[in-house]
Amino acid sequence: MSGKLFVIGTGPGNPDQTTPQALAAISEASDFFGYKPYLDRLNLREDQTRHASDNREELARASAALDLALTGRTVAVVSGGDPGVFAMAAAVCEAVQHGRPEWRSINIEIVPGITAMLAVAARLGAPLGHDFCAMSLSDNLKPWDVIEARLKAAVTAGFVIALYNPISRARPWQLGRAFEIVAKLLPPATPIMFGRAAGRPDEQMLVAPLREAQAAMADMATCVIIGSAETRIIEREGHVPLVYSPRSIGSPAR
Amino acid sequence: MSGKLFVIGTGPGNPDQTTPQALAAISEASDFFGYKPYLDRLNLREDQTRHASDNREELARASAALDLALTGRTVAVVSGGDPGVFAMAAAVCEAVQHGRPEWRSINIEIVPGITAMLAVAARLGAPLGHDFCAMSLSDNLKPWDVIEARLKAAVTAGFVIALYNPISRARPWQLGRAFEIVAKLLPPATPIMFGRAAGRPDEQMLVAPLREAQAAMADMATCVIIGSAETRIIEREGHVPLVYSPRSIGSPAR
Numbered sequence: 347m348s349g350k351l352f353v354i355g356t357g358p359g360n361p362d363q364t365t366p367q368a369l370a371a372i373s374e375a376s377d378f379f380g381y382k383p384y385l386d387r388l389n390l391r392e393d394q395t396r397h398a399s400d401n402r403e404e405l406a407r408a409s410a411a412l413d414l415a416l417t418g419r420t421v422a423v424v425s426g427g428d429p430g431v432f433a434m435a436a437a438v439c440e441a442v443q444h445g446r447p448e449w450r451s452i453n454i455e456i457v458p459g460i461t462a463m464l465a466v467a468a469r470l471g472a473p474l475g476h477d478f479c480a481m482s483l484s485d486n487l488k489p490w491d492v493i494e495a496r497l498k499a500a501v502t503a504g505f506v507i508a509l510y511n512p513i514s515r516a517r518p519w520q521l522g523r524a525f526e527i528v529a530k531l532l533p534p535a536t537p538i539m540f541g542r543a544a545g546r547p548d549e550q551m552l553v554a555p556l557r558e559a560q561a562a563m564a565d566m567a568t569c570v571i572i573g574s575a576e577t578r579i580i581e582r583e584g585h586v587p588l589v590y591s592p593r594s595i596g597s598p599a600r
Numbered sequence: 601m602s603g604k605l606f607v608i609g610t611g612p613g614n615p616d617q618t619t620p621q622a623l624a625a626i627s628e629a630s631d632f633f634g635y636k637p638y639l640d641r642l643n644l645r646e647d648q649t650r651h652a653s654d655n656r657e658e659l660a661r662a663s664a665a666l667d668l669a670l671t672g673r674t675v676a677v678v679s680g681g682d683p684g685v686f687a688m689a690a691a692v693c694e695a696v697q698h699g700r701p702e703w704r705s706i707n708i709e710i711v712p713g714i715t716a717m718l719a720v721a722a723r724l725g726a727p728l729g730h731d732f733c734a735m736s737l738s739d740n741l742k743p744w745d746v747i748e749a750r751l752k753a754a755v756t757a758g759f760v761i762a763l764y765n766p767i768s769r770a771r772p773w774q775l776g777r778a779f780e781i782v783a784k785l786l787p788p789a790t791p792i793m794f795g796r797a798a799g800r801p802d803e804q805m806l807v808a809p810l811r812e813a814q815a816a817m818a819d820m821a822t823c824v825i826i827g828s829a830e831t832r833i834i835e836r837e838g839h840v841p842l843v844y845s846p847r848s849i850g851s852p853a854r
Contacts, residue, residue, distance in 0.1 A: 362624065365714070367616035367799075404847075428714075430721040432847075436729025439844035443834045450836040458617065458722040460682075460712050467684040468710040475690025477750060479733040479759060487848035496731060496757045503753035504746065505733060545621075580697045582704040590693035593658075593686075594741035 348451045351415040353435045355428040355459020356387060360545035363460050371457050375422035379411040380434070384426045404434060408441040412449045428461035432482045432510045462569040463508035466541025469551055471580070471588035473539055473571050476595070478506040483513075483520050483570075490520070497524055501531045506577060506591050509570040513561055521570065522561035528572055529556055537579055537589050539571040540564050553579070553589055602705045605669040607689045609682040609713020610641060614799035617714050625711050626676060633665040634678035634688070642678065658688060662695040666703045682715035686736045686764045716823040717762035720795025723805050725834070725842035727793055727825050730849070732760040737767075737774050737824075744774070751778055755785045760831060760845050763824040767815055775824065776815035782826055783810055791833055791843050793825040794818050807833070807843055 352371045357363040372378075375394070378385055382398040390396065397414075399407045408423065415421040425433035435456050442449050467474045479500045485493060500507050507528075513521045525538070534557035542550040542565070552563055556572075564570055576595055580588040606625045611617040626632075629648070632639055636652040644650065653661045662677065669675040679687035689710050696703050721728045733754045739747060754761050761782075767775045779792070788811035796804040796819070806817055810826075818824050830849055834842040 357619070360621070362621035363619050363712070365611070365617050365619055367614070370616065428718050428722075430718060430726045430728050432729075435722070435726035436844050436847050439726050439729065439832075439834060439842050440846055442836075442842060443832060443844075450834070451838065453839065454842070456722040456725070458714050458718040460619070460714060461718065464682050464684060464712040464715065468682075468689070468712040471710070472684045472689035472693050474684050474734075475686075475693065477733065477735045479731065479754070480728075481731045492758065492849065496759065499753045499757035500733070500759075503750045505750065505754075578693075578697060580693065580704070582696075584705065585707065588693050588696060588708070590690050590697075592694055593690050595746065 348453065349415045349418040350420045350453045350455065351411060351438070352422040352455050352457060353429045353438055354422050354424050354457045355433070356384065356424060356426055357459040358427055358462050358465035358544050359387065363465065363545055365459065368457050368459060372422060375420045377414055377419050377421045378424055379407050379421065380424035384424050388424065404437040405441055408434065408438045409445055412441055412445065412452060415452045416448055428459045429456055430458065431461040431480060462510065462544065463571065465544035466539065466569045466571065469541065469544050469549070470539055470553065472590040473573060473577060474506055474508065474591065476506065476576065476591040476593055477504065478508060480508045480510065482511045483509045483524060484511040484517060485520060494527060497527050498531065501528050504574050504595070506574045507572040509572065512564045512568055512570045514566045521564055525556070525559050525561065532556055533575055536575065537573040537577050539589060540568050541571065542568045553587065602707065603669040603672040604674045604707045604709065605665060605692070606676040606709050606711060607683045607692055608676050608678050608711045610638065610678060610680055611714040612681055612716055612719035612798050613641065617719065617799055619713065622711050622713060629674045629676035631668055631673050631675045632678055633661050633675065638678050638680045658691040659695055662688065662692045663699055666695055666699065666706060669706045670702055682713045683710055684712065685715040685734060716764065716798065717825065719798035720793065720823045720825065723795065723798050723803070724793055724807065726844040727827060727831060728760055728762065728845065730760065730830065730845040730847055731758065732762060734762045734764065736765045737763045737778060738765040738771060739774060748781060751781050752785065755782050758828050758849070760828045761826040763826065766818045766822055766824045768820045775818055779810070779813050779815065786810055787829055790829065791827040791831050793843060794822050795825065796822045807841065
């Protein structure tokens, strides 16, 4: 008997940014797997069971969820933001590909959510208004030289870059190194954006020119957006500035 | 007297994927600007006014909305998907930067939404599960040689690529040319994904290997996702295949 596995994105944390589709899936599921802070945001009923875990045990969590779904339960794997962007959807697929053949019989439904870079961009203006990349700065799952090569390629080609997982206690130097790399390729006034808890009461938004950007401006919950040479700041009296990347360009950034 | 301007993303078209925040902003606004099909999806009250326009008059539409907000009205500029991704937020910012100085006094609030690539990815598996780019394939606002350079840079560096505005009557050859370019850099079996109306009753999802990908598989409402050399397909009996990009890699795509 195979049940169902939802992989649900609850959005960036403001309940007004969680979709009705996500709420319906949460209501339908009996068992919940996820990083504890994400599960804490759900208003579960007494008949719903939480299986909280550490943030770094993604593959083990996906496997446990698939095993339980196989018994006929309706299981939810919960991510903040969107589950398809540096979150649980890829881990679940990876588990299905390499794990028990029976897992392929499970009905898997992925419920999208608003990912952090979109929520942060909305609070700042339109920094992702033109071509952009999303990259994880974590070198837990890919070599650092790949990350450096991608940063250089993206900046040289003129993409704005949204960085996920910019820094952590175990990865203290990577963000500073990333700023050094892009500083060789972008003007010193290029806007660097640090967005944390977008749309939540503890929201923090900071915009600094590249020449002043510091790794200490971010923590593990920050989405860092590196502007392109085209990204502009509009000062406004009585309002925070707007940061945006124009829709039109004449030539690639150098 | 300055009013308020909302720039609202209604998500990909399934009402269950529109956030409560977007619905609240729609309820609060008196006047609505947007491409007619997006406005048609709203359930407006009799006291709310529609100002529909053609899809290509973005700057004029932003300026008209800002002018009306300046009179004290609460105005909404509506985009499908997310307003910050190849949509109206950048056009509004552009208008504010270059337009009437009074527009800078307007309270502008941008309401994010689920952008097409996230909705399409959720229906397919996790093709954006690792580093990825989003590019507009339209050469209306940037030269084609910039687009070619960005495609090459993104593929060479190993990014998955989500293409917005892949094709239209006025731009019939660009998508085919894009496939030719990436075919020189990626394995012939690389999955190319065509997602249309994700989550809606008329949804169409198609996955083809790069060697068989044709521009005719897309129309102007399709989001095309070009996999990387790492992107995998998991066949499942009784279910559609899952397409995903693993979280870990050993070396950059060549």
